[in-house]
Amino acid sequence: MEKAFSLLVFIIFFIMLASVENKVKAKTCMERLDHGLCERCTERCKAKHGPKGEGSCDIKAQLCYCFYPCPTGPQCYGGAGLCGPCGSPCCNQQCADKYNQGTGFCDNIGHSNLCKCEYPCK
Structure with missing residues (x-):
C-alpha cells in the first residue's frame, strides 16, 4: 500500500512539473x-x-x-486597417511597421479592402 502511495505522489509531482514546463515554453x-x-x-x-x-x-x-x-500554430495574425491606394505593397509595409517581422496582403471582404498581417510567434 505504501509503495502505491509513493508511486501516486511521484506521478502527481511529475504532472505538476510538466504543466509548469509547458507554461514556461x-x-x-x-x-x-x-x-x-x-x-x-x-x-x-x-x-x-x-x-x-x-x-x-x-x-x-x-x-x-x-x-x-499565440494561437495554435507558429503564426500570429492581426490587421492594419484598410488597404490604401497602393494596395498590397503599402499593406505589407504597414504590417512590417506594426508587427515584428510582419508581412501583409490586401483581402476584399464584402465592400471593404482590408490589410491582413501575419507574423511569427516568439
Missing part, C-alpha cells in the same frame, strides 16, 4: 497599439486580446506594446 504574439499611445496600455491590450494580454509602454517612444498568447 509558451510563445507570445506582440502587437504595437497605435491609438492612445501609452494611455491605459494594459487595459486596451486586455480589451483586444483577452485577460491574458499584457501591455507594456515604451515611455521614451510613447508606444504601447501588447503581448498575448
